Amino acid sequence: xxxxxxxxxxxxxxxxxxxxxxxxxxxxxxxxxxxxxxxxxxxxxxxxxxxxxxxxxxxxxxxxxxxxxxx
Numbered sequence: 482x483x484x485x486x487x488x489x490x491x492x493x494x495x496x497x498x499x500x501x502x503x504x505x506x507x508x509x510x511x512x513x514x515x516x517x518x519x520x521x522x523x524x525x526x527x528x529x530x531x532x533x534x535x536x537x538x539x540x541x542x543x544x545x546x547x548x549x550x551x552x
Contacts, residue, residue, distance in 0.1 A: 498546060513534045
């Protein structure tokens, strides 16, 4: 059973995750845009399978942020 401290801690971590996401999203957006503009950057999926630049930026941010909570 979770106590009030555990619930508060989960809420704090969720809040921290959202703050870090908001802070890093512009950086990942710039990276996603540069990947689209620069030729020859890795394997590219078919045009129909590609996410939007905003979706790619969010996916990059969401996959990188958990490393901030390790440790």
